[in-house]
Amino acid sequence: MTHAACDHDHHHDHALDSNGIEARLAEAQALCLAAGERMTAPRLRTLELVLAHNGPIKAYDLIDRFHPEGAAKPPTVYRSLSFLEQMGLIHRIESLNAFVACHDHTESHSAAFLLCECCGKSEEVALNLSSITQKALESDFKVERVTIEAKGRCKACR
Amino acid sequence: MTHAACDHDHHHDHALDSNGIEARLAEAQALCLAAGERMTAPRLRTLELVLAHNGPIKAYDLIDRFHPEGAAKPPTVYRSLSFLEQMGLIHRIESLNAFVACHDHTESHSAAFLLCECCGKSEEVALNLSSITQKALESDFKVERVTIEAKGRCKACR
DNA sequence: TCATCCCCGTTATGTAATAACATAATTCAA
DNA sequence: TTGAATTATGTTATTACATAACGGGGATGA
Numbered sequence A, B: 001m002t003h004a005a006c007d008h009d010h011h012h013d014h015a016l017d018s019n020g021i022e023a024r025l026a027e028a029q030a031l032c033l034a035a036g037e038r039m040t041a042p043r044l045r046t047l048e049l050v051l052a053h054n055g056p057i058k059a060y061d062l063i064d065r066f067h068p069e070g071a072a073k074p075p076t077v078y079r080s081l082s083f084l085e086q087m088g089l090i091h092r093i094e095s096l097n098a099f100v101a102c103h104d105h106t107e108s109h110s111a112a113f114l115l116c117e118c119c120g121k122s123e124e125v126a127l128n129l130s131s132i133t134q135k136a137l138e139s140d141f142k143v144e145r146v147t148i149e150a151k152g153r154c155k156a157c158r
Numbered sequence C: 001t002c003a004t005c006c007c008c009g010t011t012a013t014g015t016a017a018t019a020a021c022a023t024a025a026t027t028c029a030a
Numbered sequence D: 001t002t003g004a005a006t007t008a009t010g011t012t013a014t015t016a017c018a019t020a021a022c023g024g025g026g027a028t029g030a
Helices: A018-035 A041-052 A059-065 A074-086 A130-139 B018-035 B041-052 B059-065 B074-086 B130-139
Strands: A090-093 A098-101 A111-116 A122-125 A142-153 B090-093 B098-101 B111-116 B122-125 B142-153
Touching: A018 A041, A041 A059, A041 A074, A041 A098, A059 A074, A059 A098, A074 A090, A090 A111, A111 B130, A122 B130, A130 A142, A130 B111, A130 B122, A130 B130, A130 B142, A142 B130, B018 B041, B041 B059, B041 B074, B041 B098, B059 B074, B059 B098, B074 B090, B090 B111, B130 B142
Parallel strands: A111 A142, B111 B142
Antiparallel strands: A090 A098, A111 A122, A142 B142, B090 B098, B111 B122
């Protein structure tokens, strides 16, 4: 995590342990099965890497880590990422060009994030989107999905 | 505008005329003067091109159009863009890698957009950000700026 | 008028993402 | 169970987006 705009440590975090990851991968497989989609090896591997990482991870970091012996080809990872995103298993953080596992499977295709510019962590928050849907209604605009990205500093980095 | 996911025309738009652009450029110069910043030639040119364009425009389109005779160098334009963004004169649309002139100088560094996936137009909407600021407060997160991007279809593209 | 700061021009490179086409695995109906 | 259709992957190459690094020049202020 090389976001150091400050000098304190950034270890106020806790990634999933391997059991946690296994559990999430199993859920994901079940979800795909239920949806009639295939959870293939590269997709699973990509999701595993996203889950194992603490916070948003870049596509090229995934590419580098994909094989124990060497890097994957970009399309392998990008295709997996877009599949996972469509399945609601991960989110793309536009302002970071990075990806993060989805926490909250309720609000499909819409998400809000608090992004710490200091430690690089992200927190996914559920929002009621009433004010934006209201505005959209006034404009006669059909919203398909909303991305909200709030940048600032998290509690530990204040 | 090459967004055609549909076949109807996308001319439901109206760019600023040259008087409108002149007026906006003059305002921008005044704003810089007041802030003790320099509105230099490349910055002004960049802003002019953003204003002249209808909707979000890509950095490399600006680069191509910068000089009548040929393209600018990328850093020229990127530097100008980041200056203009800091001054609140333009917004970056993260999910499009594109830039649009700011309409509403009230809510500094935060903006919400309705982005039509069909015609590529954007509408800047003012929102009350109470629900996200509330969530941030609960997380003890200090928000510096918020970007909200709602994708869908505008009235004319329905 | 000298030092400093800010900005610009330029070259080069780094980073992110996709186009295009070939091959392989899966599914499903005949 | 075979073969056609579909879906996914492998591979090469390219395109798109963005910044690092350095030198020079003009404005600003002691």
